[in-house]
Amino acid sequence: MLFNSLTFLIFFPLVTIIYFLLPHRARWAWLLAASCYFYMFFKAVYILILFFTIIIDYFAGILLENEKNAQRKKWWLIASLIANIGVLAVFKYFNFLNGNLSGLCTFFGSTNPIPYLSILLPIGLSFHTFQAMSYTIEVYRGNQKAERHFGIYALYVMFYPQLVAGPIERPQNMLHQFYEKHVFDYARVVEGLRLMLWGMFKKVVIADRLTLFVDPVYNHPNEYHGFQTILATIFFSFQIFCDFSGYSDIALGSAKVMGFDLMVNFNRPYFSKSISEFWKRWHISLSTWFRDYLYISLGGNRVSKPRTYFNQFITFMISGLWHGANWTFVIWGSLHGAYLVFGEFTKKFRGKLGARLGLGHFPLLNKLVQVSSTFVLATFAWIFFRAASFTDAITIIKNSLQISKTQLGMHILGTDAYNFVLCFIFIGIMEMVHWFLRKGDLNFVLNQLTLFTRWTIYILFVLFVINFGMFGDHQFIYFQF
Amino acid sequence: MIKLGIKIAILLSLVGVINGAVFQFFQLPFSWGNSSFYNKEMYWRKSQTQYNTIFVGTSRTFRQINPVLFDSITNHETQSFNFGVIGISAAQVYYYLDKIIGTREAHLKYVFLELADFDIGSTENMHTINEKYWLSLSDWWFTIKCIVQSNYGFRERIKGLFFNTIPFIEQLLKFDMLKDVWQFKIAAPNSLVLGENSTGFVPAEEEKMNPEALLEKRNAFLKDTSINETRSRYSTNVFNKTVRTKLVSAHLIKLTSLISRLHKMGIEVFVLLPPRMREVQYANTIPIFENIASPQKINLAQGIQVPEFYEMRYSFDAGHLNKEGAEIFTRKLATAFVKLKSKND
Numbered sequence: 001m002l003f004n005s006l007t008f009l010i011f012f013p014l015v016t017i018i019y020f021l022l023p024h025r026a027r028w029a030w031l032l033a034a035s036c037y038f039y040m041f042f043k044a045v046y047i048l049i050l051f052f053t054i055i056i057d058y059f060a061g062i063l064l065e066n067e068k069n070a071q072r073k074k075w076w077l078i079a080s081l082i083a084n085i086g087v088l089a090v091f092k093y094f095n096f097l098n099g100n101l102s103g104l105c106t107f108f109g110s111t112n113p114i115p116y117l118s119i120l121l122p123i124g125l126s127f128h129t130f131q132a133m134s135y136t137i138e139v140y141r142g143n144q145k146a147e148r149h150f151g152i153y154a155l156y157v158m159f160y161p162q163l164v165a166g167p168i169e170r171p172q173n174m175l176h177q178f179y180e181k182h183v184f185d186y187a188r189v190v191e192g193l194r195l196m197l198w199g200m201f202k203k204v205v206i207a208d209r210l211t212l213f214v215d216p217v218y219n220h221p222n223e224y225h226g227f228q229t230i231l232a233t234i235f236f237s238f239q240i241f242c243d244f245s246g247y248s249d250i251a252l253g254s255a256k257v258m259g260f261d262l263m264v265n266f267n268r269p270y271f272s273k274s275i276s277e278f279w280k281r282w283h284i285s286l287s288t289w290f291r292d293y294l295y296i297s298l299g300g301n302r303v304s305k306p307r308t309y310f311n312q313f314i315t316f317m318i319s320g321l322w323h324g325a326n327w328t329f330v331i332w333g334s335l336h337g338a339y340l341v342f343g344e345f346t347k348k349f350r351g352k353l354g355a356r357l358g359l360g361h362f363p364l365l366n367k368l369v370q371v372s373s374t375f376v377l378a379t380f381a382w383i384f385f386r387a388a389s390f391t392d393a394i395t396i397i398k399n400s401l402q403i404s405k406t407q408l409g410m411h412i413l414g415t416d417a418y419n420f421v422l423c424f425i426f427i428g429i430m431e432m433v434h435w436f437l438r439k440g441d442l443n444f445v446l447n448q449l450t451l452f453t454r455w456t457i458y459i460l461f462v463l464f465v466i467n468f469g470m471f472g473d474h475q476f477i478y479f480q481f
Numbered sequence: 482m483i484k485l486g487i488k489i490a491i492l493l494s495l496v497g498v499i500n501g502a503v504f505q506f507f508q509l510p511f512s513w514g515n516s517s518f519y520n521k522e523m524y525w526r527k528s529q530t531q532y533n534t535i536f537v538g539t540s541r542t543f544r545q546i547n548p549v550l551f552d553s554i555t556n557h558e559t560q561s562f563n564f565g566v567i568g569i570s571a572a573q574v575y576y577y578l579d580k581i582i583g584t585r586e587a588h589l590k591y592v593f594l595e596l597a598d599f600d601i602g603s604t605e606n607m608h609t610i611n612e613k614y615w616l617s618l619s620d621w622w623f624t625i626k627c628i629v630q631s632n633y634g635f636r637e638r639i640k641g642l643f644f645n646t647i648p649f650i651e652q653l654l655k656f657d658m659l660k661d662v663w664q665f666k667i668a669a670p671n672s673l674v675l676g677e678n679s680t681g682f683v684p685a686e687e688e689k690m691n692p693e694a695l696l697e698k699r700n701a702f703l704k705d706t707s708i709n710e711t712r713s714r715y716s717t718n719v720f721n722k723t724v725r726t727k728l729v730s731a732h733l734i735k736l737t738s739l740i741s742r743l744h745k746m747g748i749e750v751f752v753l754l755p756p757r758m759r760e761v762q763y764a765n766t767i768p769i770f771e772n773i774a775s776p777q778k779i780n781l782a783q784g785i786q787v788p789e790f791y792e793m794r795y796s797f798d799a800g801h802l803n804k805e806g807a808e809i810f811t812r813k814l815a816t817a818f819v820k821l822k823s824k825n826d
Contacts (some may be wrong), residue, residue, distance in 0.1 A: 184482055186485060189485060454493075459495055459496055459499065462492065463500065466496060466656050469657060
């Protein structure tokens with residue numbers, strides 16, 4: 001079920017009202033049933049895969065907790081991780097690996113005998129698999145007690161607001177919340193609804209409108225040049241941010257309405273002054289997952305400098321692969337890894353250069369340069385993320401360099417001026433809001449305002465969504481991961 | 482929870498009022514959300530003095546009544562224009578008729594009104610501008626009453642309530658309608674819907690606006706010949722009373738009041754029952770047709786009386802006649818009109 005659908009508009013209030021009307025002991029079952037329905041709305045049969053990982057990890061958790069022998073405990077963890085990664089490998093990476101194998105076979109003059117699997121990727125597979133894995137790892141590390149209530153554990157994996165595109169939660173943050181009795185708290189519900197409205201604005205008003213300009217260029221990269229491709233790429237930077245952070249805000253908001261706190265997933269990432277800061281603000285739940293469970297396991301920064309750089313690079317490369325079974329994602333992750341390593345490597349030099357240029361006397365200019373260069377680097381990397389293939393990405397880069405005056409115009413991408421102008425207006429409005437949000441989160445800022453101003457803002461944003469939302473079957477980009 | 486509900490209701494009401502005011506500012510004509518009807522209306526406004534007769538209805542009117550042929554058979558007693566458009570149901574037909582007679586300047590003598598059924602609606606169409614832009618509270622309520630009283634099954638009726646209420650709510654809030662206003666404002670006049678001789682009649686074969694969709698329907702129809710036989714059987718079953726039918730009284734009341742209003746204006750109304758409807762559609766419309774007090778009714782639906790309308794060679798798709806079929810249909814309609822006129826005179 002999509003958050004930006006009429007079905008969700010009916011589903012959400014219905015689930016929430018019944019949730020509050022039910023006695024506490026029955027609520028988990030209601031939420032679990034609602035979450036199953038939510039997930040089955042996409043493709044019902046794939047819930048079996050979810051149940052498979054839930055059963056494996058539920059028992060793995062108990063076994064891990066009961067096991068006193070450290071060696072055997074480790075083997076239980078490995079077995080559980082293999083089961084989870086195995087599901088990912090089959091459904092997400094099998095054809096990718098097989099394709100590469102076929103390439104290798106062709107190179108050596110033979111044919112690959114392994115057939116391709118004709119299966120659809122279950123929606124949000126990487127998200128709930130990673131969430132399930134974080135549970136077993138935390139139980140293994142002794143940071144979390146094994147959950148004995150099967151229903152609650154299943155709900156931890158399946159809780160509908162974050163089931164298909166995160167945030168990838170940790171058991172320490174979520175499990176106890178399912179035991180707490182949540183009463184209908186007016187202020188909290190309002191805060192949740194505000195987040196949902198903000199998320200909806202970003203998704204349907206901005207992200208889905210930007211699609212109109214991004215898709216033609218990236219679907220037919222040979223046909224567009226210069227400003228057209230540059231603008232489409234910049235638009236994609238905003239599209240993916242609005243799409244994914246919009247989803248996260250709706251997820252956080254809908255959970256908040258019911259009394260649950262999910263982790264914040266985005267914090268104005270395009271205001272970052274460096275790539276390392278960018279990753280502290282972008283898809284926070286995933287970057288901290290990789291930090292906690294991969295980067296630190298590899299030794300983190302408590303090893304030699306070259307090894308730290310290697311750890312950073314490999315973490316980002318795998319993070320790229322997590323997004324999709326395509327070399328473009330690997331390159332995207334590797335690019336970010338390279339940015340980070342390069343940034344660390346040149347930190348001193350850049351500091352000295354900045355001092356020589358006297359940038360310290362112009363803090364605003366300094367910040368502007370840093371923010372802009374981070375944005376340019378992130379945007380460049382998005383080319384690989386969005387392009388269908390490596391060849392397409394190279395075409396986009398090459399064509400971006402072919403700038404001519406004729407490409408400039410009111411609607412340089414060939415679509416209608418109405419939507420083109422609206423894109424700029426609404427990105428402007430969003431960045432204005434982001435500027436206000438430097439002081440605190442959305443609810444903090446809104447709570448400082450007078451009732452009249454708050455209501456004016458509510459009405460304005462509802463009007464934006466109603467009048468300028470792009471409604472239709474617009475999936476969230478991150479659902480495919 | 483109640484406090485929150487009240488506040489959300491206030492918020493949405495304010496949004497509705499503001500959007501309503503914004504839409505007032507655009508000063509939109511009554512047919513703005515249906516480009517086919519709008520283009521016909523624009524043409525008619527300019528040249529309505531030429532006409533004394535109009536045909537109002539759905540695609541069955543649009544595709545099957547040729548005004549030029551009709552006028553020649555009536556010996557030019559009529560100078561007619563075809564107002565039929567695709568994708569509308571009874572409530573929208575009445576909405577258009579009501580607006581046309583409200584804004585007419587010419588002396589309208591005859592109105593041929595197709596007795597159409599109510600659409601249950603569909604997920605695909607629910608959010609389209611054509612489904613919602615014209616809905617007022619009374620139009621919506623009328624539709625709801627008709628669906629509740631209809632011969633559709635329980636599930637279908639529930640669906641119908643849903644598919645007709647969502648567009649109404651969207652219309653109240655003007656949800657996702659601004660882009661359609663923009664499209665309307667920048668759209669160039671389109672004369673394709675007027676057809677040859679600007680009569681408003683376009684047979685299915687000569688459709689130029691979206692011929693692919695029609696062709697798809699036609700191919701599906703040709704593939705399965707049983708569809709045609711089923712349609713023929715439907716028309717007989719309901720007339721033979723082998724199918725249980727109940728009267729949709731809300732529909733009858735509305736239709737009767739519209740007819741008497743037109744009579745008071747000196748306009749003669751001829752109610753037309755077209756061929757090739759589905760069984761449930763006949764179950765809904767035939768009792769109304771039989772109960773209309775007016776003697777000016779033309780029944781061209783019954784398979785036994787007009788078998789040619791259910792022959793493959795005169796059919797275009799499941800619900801419509803082809804060009805040849807339309808010619809026969811127009812002839813029969815005109816003949817029936819002449820007969821009724823001579824009887825009245």
